[in-house]
Amino acid sequence: MAHAGHDPKPASARSGSPLRGRLRAPGDKSISHRSMIFGLLSIGETVIEGLLEGDDVIRTAKACEQLGATLIHDGPGKWRVHGVGIGGLKEPKDVLDFGNAGTGSRLMMGVAGSHPITSTFDGDASLRSRPMRRILDPLEKMGINVVSQTEGGRVPLTIKGPRETIPVTYETPAPSAQIKSAVLLAGLNSPGETVVIEQEATRDHTERMMKLFGADITSVPHGQFGRKITLKGQPTLQGRKVIVPSDPSSAAFPLVAALIVPGSEVVLEAVMMNPLRIGLIDTLLEMGADIEQMNIREEGGETVADLKVKHSSLQGVSVPAERAPSMIDEYPILAIAASYAQGTTRMNGLHELRVKECDRLDAVAAGLEMAGVSFEIEGDDLIVHGTGSVRGGGPVQTHLDHRIAMSFLIMGLASETPMTVDDSTMIATSFPTFVPMMKSLGAAIGD
Known part of the structure; x- marks a missing residue:
């Protein structure tokens, strides 16, 4: 094809x-994306070893740079990220081009959207065909404004963050770690508590890494197979060492x-x-x-x-x-x-x-x-x-x-x-x- x-x-x-x-x-791709993102959202230096240097993760790294992080590449899989902290993101001058990275683009919508900046997301032919609406729905409830979007909520799309993001209690409509993670990442820059309820537990890398970087986050069983995750907003995250x-x-x-x-x-x-x-x-x-x-x-x-x-x-x-x-x-x-x-x-x-x-x-x-x-x-x-x-x-x-x-x-x-x-x-x-x-x-x- x-x-x-x-x-x-x-x-x-x-x-x-x-x-x-x-x-x-x-x-791990999931950990690689997140280690870059949490490096951006932390104060001080995050040292990463074993980062997956595939195109998807490098696109996320570039987006972190466009949003204000300083990146230093020390050799294969070895990176240092100097972050700007939660609330410190700067408005990107250019489009955030995620190529084929579905995870990177969806997580970053929660990160960028929760800050009072305007950012445009785009990607390759495959990413342009993939649904983003189920990520945008909960973000809109948090006060994030979708300024423009392609039909069906696809990229290219532009989002504008509010002066202050609204904390929500959100029940995910389908078992998706990406929906959960986008809401939790937006919740980092919200006052009060952001709660995500899932009927089926999905991969918990975001919660584990939030805890590693110093967020106050709890996860308890909910129903037969689900989880209820509660995050206290606006923590100060500290740079960490991450072996992927x-x-x-x-x-x-x-x-x-x-x-x-x-x-x-x-x-x-x-x-x-x-x-x-x-x-x-x-x-x-x-x-x-x-x-x-x-x-x-x-x-x-x-x-x-x-x-x-x-x-x-x-x-x-x-x-x-x-x-x-x-x-x-x-x-x-x-x-x-x-x-x-x-x-x-x-x-x-x-x-x-x-x-x-x-x-x-x-x-x-x-x-x-x-x-x-x-x-x-x-x-x-x-x-x-x-x-x-x-x-x-x-x-x-x-x-x-x-x-x-x-x-x-x-x-x-x-x-x-x-x-x-x-x-x-x-x-x-x-x-x-x-x-x-x-x-x-x-x-x-x-x-």
Whole structure:
């Protein structure tokens, strides 16, 4: 699918030797975005190690600079951020261009919008097609004025912050860490208490990092699966040191590769084991995966572990809908594991996949069809009938979605014939070292 100004780069993967070795997947994208943002909102210096230097995070870093932060790059993954503190943001002279960064743009709407400045947000063709209205709705309740927007509340859009943001109690309409985080980040510059209620608990990186930087924030159970988060506004945040753990969403690719390629044994270092992010690991263990946690420790306010992964005979399972928030980005690669499992894997409640970089549910289904895998979609459920082996094929349409591209390249490492994807350029947004890292384990991936 060619886009204006975009030169697609097809790639293919084929089966070969077992995968062996150790690697540290890139720093967690969620923590990387937030460490930059909290550096901006803090007084003093924030030192970051292991930052994911993909395009998405660099766009967030540039936006922080436009809003007043001073950034010093000390080497690969090493950054120092001198912040301006809550209330200290300056009006950006130019458009805040987030490229393909959905997380960065949505979080920053809460940050910039809660200050008495005007800022314009834009991005690439993919970001321009993605819904922002569910972020803007609660921000408008907080007094933030959407001056102009593209139809359906999409970027490019311009927001103007009030003299003083209004604290709210807000119940999120869908389980989304991005909605929650945008409201909490706006709440930092509101007097009084901002409360977010979610019916299903979503990833809690924002709350953990707020606490690390000195905010007064509490989170208590609410209902059967939910949380009630209360933030006291207008704290003084202090710069901190953040070691960014390895991203479980990126580690998922070499992890599943080691499970499906016969004879493989791989160690993945310092993977974040936040309980709200390891739904994929929980699911793979239920499927019979040989994954051993070693050297469990704390980094960047999060629990991390080294994972030893060996080739395994997987069995089909049913994945409950309430697990979706803890593995929403991992369903494409789970569909690959399910293709190599024996029996049926049913993934329930995947409606959120329809509003990602593309309609990921349709994109996964089209790729499975191309590879000769039997599946059905029933409503928002994906049902994959695994036979233990995959034919292969392509080219799979990636729709500018990095996770679709990486998932089907991993599929090709054990398929009977190679797998091809129509474009691999966008992999750089989240995992710029994906191809060389996989090759270092012995994977046959190339143009």
